[in-house]
Amino acid sequence: MAISVRPIDAEDERVVARVLTDGWAGTTVMALGSGELIDAAALPGFVAELDGEVAGVLTYADRGGSLEVITINAVVPGKGVGAALLDAVRAVAVAQGLSRLTLITTNDNTHALRFYQRYGFDLVALHRNAVDRARDLKPDIPAESDGIPIRHELELELLL
Secondary structure, three states: OOEEEEEOOHHHHHHHHHHHHHHHOOOEEEEOOOOEEEEHHHOOEEEEEEOOEEEEEEEEEEOOOEEEEEEEEEOOOOOOHHHHHHHHHHHHHHHOOOOEEEEEEEOOOHHHHHHHHHHOOEEEEEEOOHHHHHOOOOOOOOOEEOOEEOOOEEEEEEEO
16 A cells, blocks of 8 residues: 655646545635635645545645645545655645744644644644634534534644
Protein backbone atom coordinates (compact mmCIF):
# COMPACT_ATOMS: atom_id res chain seq x y z
CA MET A 1 0.00 0.00 0.00
CA ALA A 2 1.89 3.01 -1.29
CA ILE A 3 0.70 6.57 -0.69
CA SER A 4 1.53 9.11 -3.37
CA VAL A 5 0.86 12.82 -3.02
CA ARG A 6 0.77 15.34 -5.84
CA PRO A 7 -0.30 18.96 -6.27
CA ILE A 8 -3.90 19.57 -7.25
CA ASP A 9 -4.20 20.39 -10.96
CA ALA A 10 -7.05 21.38 -13.27
CA GLU A 11 -7.90 17.75 -13.99
CA ASP A 12 -8.62 17.19 -10.29
CA GLU A 13 -11.53 19.65 -10.15
CA ARG A 14 -14.27 17.01 -9.88
CA VAL A 15 -12.50 14.77 -7.37
CA VAL A 16 -11.53 17.70 -5.14
CA ALA A 17 -15.10 19.00 -5.24
CA ARG A 18 -16.42 15.54 -4.34
CA VAL A 19 -14.03 15.06 -1.40
CA LEU A 20 -14.71 18.56 -0.07
CA THR A 21 -18.47 18.15 -0.47
CA ASP A 22 -18.40 14.81 1.32
CA GLY A 23 -16.37 16.27 4.19
CA TRP A 24 -17.70 19.82 4.43
CA ALA A 25 -21.16 19.73 2.77
CA GLY A 26 -19.84 21.80 -0.12
CA THR A 27 -16.65 23.38 -1.39
CA THR A 28 -17.26 26.64 0.46
CA VAL A 29 -15.79 26.48 3.94
CA MET A 30 -15.42 28.89 6.77
CA ALA A 31 -11.78 29.84 7.22
CA LEU A 32 -12.27 29.92 10.93
CA GLY A 33 -9.30 32.07 11.87
CA SER A 34 -10.03 34.84 9.39
CA GLY A 35 -13.81 34.61 9.56
CA GLU A 36 -14.14 34.49 5.78
CA LEU A 37 -15.97 32.12 3.48
CA ILE A 38 -13.56 30.49 1.04
CA ASP A 39 -14.10 28.25 -1.96
CA ALA A 40 -11.57 25.63 -0.88
CA ALA A 41 -11.74 23.98 -4.33
CA ALA A 42 -10.11 27.10 -5.78
CA LEU A 43 -7.10 26.93 -3.41
CA PRO A 44 -3.77 25.25 -3.99
CA GLY A 45 -3.34 21.90 -2.35
CA PHE A 46 -2.61 18.22 -2.72
CA VAL A 47 -4.33 14.99 -3.64
CA ALA A 48 -3.19 11.79 -1.94
CA GLU A 49 -3.66 8.45 -3.62
CA LEU A 50 -3.38 5.02 -2.08
CA ASP A 51 -2.87 2.21 -4.53
CA GLY A 52 -4.17 4.41 -7.36
CA GLU A 53 -7.37 5.51 -5.58
CA VAL A 54 -8.03 8.97 -4.13
CA ALA A 55 -7.32 8.76 -0.41
CA GLY A 56 -7.34 12.41 0.66
CA VAL A 57 -7.20 16.10 -0.19
CA LEU A 58 -5.57 19.06 1.53
CA THR A 59 -6.01 22.73 0.63
CA TYR A 60 -4.04 25.67 1.97
CA ALA A 61 -3.73 29.44 1.84
CA ASP A 62 -0.74 31.76 2.05
CA ARG A 63 -1.16 33.95 5.10
CA GLY A 64 1.96 36.09 4.69
CA GLY A 65 4.74 34.45 6.67
CA SER A 66 2.93 31.14 7.08
CA LEU A 67 0.80 28.66 5.23
CA GLU A 68 -2.58 27.83 6.73
CA VAL A 69 -4.14 24.43 6.17
CA ILE A 70 -7.73 25.27 5.23
CA THR A 71 -9.05 21.74 4.70
CA ILE A 72 -7.64 18.28 5.19
CA ASN A 73 -9.70 15.20 4.44
CA ALA A 74 -8.41 11.66 4.70
CA VAL A 75 -10.91 9.59 2.73
CA VAL A 76 -9.05 6.49 3.90
CA PRO A 77 -8.34 7.05 7.61
CA GLY A 78 -5.65 5.33 9.63
CA LYS A 79 -3.30 4.62 6.71
CA GLY A 80 -0.95 7.64 6.94
CA VAL A 81 -2.81 9.76 4.40
CA GLY A 82 -3.17 12.79 6.69
CA ALA A 83 0.52 12.74 7.60
CA ALA A 84 1.51 12.42 3.93
CA LEU A 85 -0.65 15.43 3.04
CA LEU A 86 0.83 17.47 5.91
CA ASP A 87 4.34 16.44 4.82
CA ALA A 88 3.59 17.84 1.35
CA VAL A 89 2.31 21.22 2.55
CA ARG A 90 5.13 21.43 5.08
CA ALA A 91 7.63 20.95 2.24
CA VAL A 92 6.02 23.85 0.34
CA ALA A 93 6.29 26.10 3.39
CA VAL A 94 9.94 25.17 3.94
CA ALA A 95 10.76 25.70 0.23
CA GLN A 96 9.22 29.18 0.48
CA GLY A 97 11.35 29.96 3.53
CA LEU A 98 8.32 30.31 5.80
CA SER A 99 8.64 29.88 9.54
CA ARG A 100 5.38 28.14 10.38
CA LEU A 101 2.43 26.08 9.29
CA THR A 102 -0.92 26.82 10.94
CA LEU A 103 -4.39 25.36 11.12
CA ILE A 104 -7.56 25.80 13.06
CA THR A 105 -9.96 23.13 14.21
CA THR A 106 -13.02 23.14 16.41
CA ASN A 107 -13.32 22.03 20.01
CA ASP A 108 -15.31 18.89 19.11
CA ASN A 109 -12.66 17.53 16.74
CA THR A 110 -10.78 15.53 19.36
CA HIS A 111 -9.54 12.85 16.96
CA ALA A 112 -7.93 15.47 14.71
CA LEU A 113 -6.53 17.37 17.68
CA ARG A 114 -4.69 14.24 18.84
CA PHE A 115 -3.41 13.64 15.30
CA TYR A 116 -2.14 17.21 14.88
CA GLN A 117 -0.32 17.15 18.21
CA ARG A 118 1.29 13.80 17.43
CA TYR A 119 2.44 15.31 14.13
CA GLY A 120 4.14 18.16 16.04
CA PHE A 121 1.60 20.98 16.04
CA ASP A 122 1.27 22.98 19.24
CA LEU A 123 -1.95 24.53 20.54
CA VAL A 124 -1.35 28.31 20.58
CA ALA A 125 -4.79 29.86 21.02
CA LEU A 126 -8.38 29.23 22.02
CA HIS A 127 -10.94 31.49 20.38
CA ARG A 128 -13.98 31.22 22.65
CA ASN A 129 -17.36 31.17 20.94
CA ALA A 130 -15.80 31.86 17.53
CA VAL A 131 -17.87 29.14 15.86
CA ASP A 132 -21.05 30.70 17.20
CA ARG A 133 -20.06 33.89 15.37
CA ALA A 134 -19.06 31.94 12.24
CA ARG A 135 -22.60 30.59 11.97
CA ASP A 136 -23.73 34.12 11.08
CA LEU A 137 -21.92 33.64 7.73
CA LYS A 138 -22.40 29.88 7.37
CA PRO A 139 -25.55 28.84 9.23
CA ASP A 140 -25.20 25.17 8.25
CA ILE A 141 -22.26 24.65 10.64
CA PRO A 142 -23.64 21.97 12.96
CA ALA A 143 -24.38 22.80 16.59
CA GLU A 144 -22.78 19.62 17.90
CA SER A 145 -20.81 16.54 16.95
CA ASP A 146 -20.79 13.29 18.91
CA GLY A 147 -22.69 15.04 21.68
CA ILE A 148 -20.08 17.83 22.01
CA PRO A 149 -21.33 21.39 21.40
CA ILE A 150 -19.28 23.01 18.62
CA ARG A 151 -18.41 26.49 19.92
CA HIS A 152 -14.71 27.25 19.94
CA GLU A 153 -11.78 27.39 17.54
CA LEU A 154 -8.46 25.86 18.50
CA GLU A 155 -5.49 27.39 16.71
CA LEU A 156 -2.40 25.24 16.20
CA GLU A 157 0.99 25.92 14.68
CA LEU A 158 4.00 23.94 13.61
CA LEU A 159 7.27 25.85 13.72
CA LEU A 160 9.50 25.03 10.77
